[in-house]
Amino acid sequence: MAAASKSPSIYDLAEKLKISVSTVSRALQNHPKISQVTKRRVLELARQLNYQPNQMAKALSQGHSKLIGVLVPHIDGFFFGTIVRGIETAAHQAGYHVLICQSYEDATLQQEALTMLLQAQVAGILVSLAISTPDASAFAPVLERHVPLVLFDRFISGFDVSSVVIDDYQGAYDMTTHLLAQGARRIAHLAGPQSMGIFRERLRGFQAALHSHNAVSDPALILFDSLYIEGGIRGMTALLQLPQPPDAVFAANDFAAIGALQVLKEKNLRVPEDLLLAGFGDELTSAYVEPPLSTVNQLNLKMGEAAVQLLLNALNKTHGPAPHRFVLKPELIVRRSSNRQN
């Protein structure tokens, strides 16, 4: 299309130097069978003409590109933003590029994105599942073509591929234990959609902690709603209307907790004096709300890096290695919203 100057190819180099393209190609790869003299001449001319290898041609002839496909629900927001940053950084260090797609939590869009990534001939794919993912069938084409796949954060049970997750169970368990230690007797849980493994795990951890400390476990205190701010508002409002309201709330993510906090402020209930509050996920905002919100750090950057590492492992083995599950230990971040000592 571009009528004007095209960038030089190895053919141009070969012609100018009166040698064959294969020699040029090998010289550029520093192939041992090419003489130093020739290499020097090729490299020199390449520099002069500002030669840039065409990665598409390279990918085509080699059968695989230096692209890693990343499919996330959305890239804005602190959590995925940081993960993607970690992914890009790690990928870049390994000489890979990152192709980004968003599923918007929609299974159909997710499916389409996978198709596009496959068509783009990516070397591997990193996915955090859309909440609406019904089953693993969308990934059949990926597996068929033996494109390495690594799931992170969001997974689906019974889908046996490599993945990196945090130990949601443990994080929820620890946070619940902490709330109990702070004197909570009736802890409510704003739980997320149970179709997502992570939210199931958080609920499990919550319940296990209650159980092992012989604390009250009232089903009325467990609410299932969206985990956006609005969901938190609805949930907290409902909790306050109970005959026996809770004295602590543990939300399955920070947004829900922030929503709950807004309701509490409106009702002039003090946190942590009247009620303890904690979230999950360490969103950036959580440190700046009033009072600062206790939460569980998901080690986002590390998760992105670990996901890339797993993918690179798979890429470097000729045989598909056995799926490997990488579990990150989350960290409790105790701030004022759950801390009465101080």
Add this chain to the structure above:
Amino acid sequence: MAAASKSPSIYDLAEKLKISVSTVSRALQNHPKISQVTKRRVLELARQLNYQPNQMAKALSQGHSKLIGVLVPHIDGFFFGTIVRGIETAAHQAGYHVLICQSYEDATLQQEALTMLLQAQVAGILVSLAISTPDASAFAPVLERHVPLVLFDRFISGFDVSSVVIDDYQGAYDMTTHLLAQGARRIAHLAGPQSMGIFRERLRGFQAALHSHNAVSDPALILFDSLYIEGGIRGMTALLQLPQPPDAVFAANDFAAIGALQVLKEKNLRVPEDLLLAGFGDELTSAYVEPPLSTVNQLNLKMGEAAVQLLLNALNKTHGPAPHRFVLKPELIVRRSSNRQN
């Protein structure tokens, strides 16, 4: 590498149907010179074999890919996260993929990333400049190859390419005017690095507003520092030690304002009663700090979309169209930190 099943190519289709590859190729493109019968047969077999066109091969033969390179300082953080989301969404609608790179505000990394994008044969490039960008020279290879380029948010004066920016001058002017209307007499400005056009513009708008309202314009009230939270902390601390401290602070971004807010809280100064505070950029956090922070909305999503639109325009003209500058009008978001009326 992949020893096992490779995905089918048009050669496989051609062979199975005993027709030539060119016919298959044309049938898939719905070329008018191919009979309906043949098209039907090809399409049917393609579906059966789950044929996926190899986009690299297509890009190679056509001389351009369906890839848009995006180069930002970093993808986490609300501002760039949202922009990138807008970009991805708009690009996806136009059938393009998005290749992400981060410069980490480093000119060298930025340069490298540009090279990689060029080698990846992207159809066009969207860039928000790294703060340390010394001049436009890094972009020479891009212009030479006639790869369409659009800058967004961060630009550099004297570099005449298409760009989409918000009217930082106007935003700062409006916010300053608002602070004056709220009764501020001595407004301080936490200014950013003046190498960045956006921060220069914000400072200009600030000063112009003071001037046109005959307000105090004291050079001691203008501080230049980093615009991270720490910079805001340093700045506010310094301002409070002045013989005549300000009665309002306008920070060139929200992070600096949030840092300033922390200092004020520590010193038990009330916002907005004792001092008015405003930021710029509408970070997510700003709505949740106490008191909620007044700020200027940068219309991030819209900016991303506009950038893609400009790029698509350039891609569709054979002649490089004249550079077009798209200016978005920012919106004032008045919250409690600057509002005494209410």
Add this chain to the structure above:
DNA sequence: GTCGTAGAAGCAACCGGTTGCAAAACAAAA
């Protein structure tokens, strides 16, 4: 029966690299 023509399909070159294998160049050994 021959010619003209439109429609459908195919040949082959090309995009810009990589790579197995053959060939050329040069040096050392016989």
Add this chain to the structure above:
DNA sequence: TTTTGTTTTGCAACCGGTTGCTTCTACGAC
């Protein structure tokens, strides 16, 4: 000087598409 061996280089096919131009077929017109 011929033979053998070692480097160095080149030929040509391939990756999976696209596309200009040619060829083949069939059908109506003269």
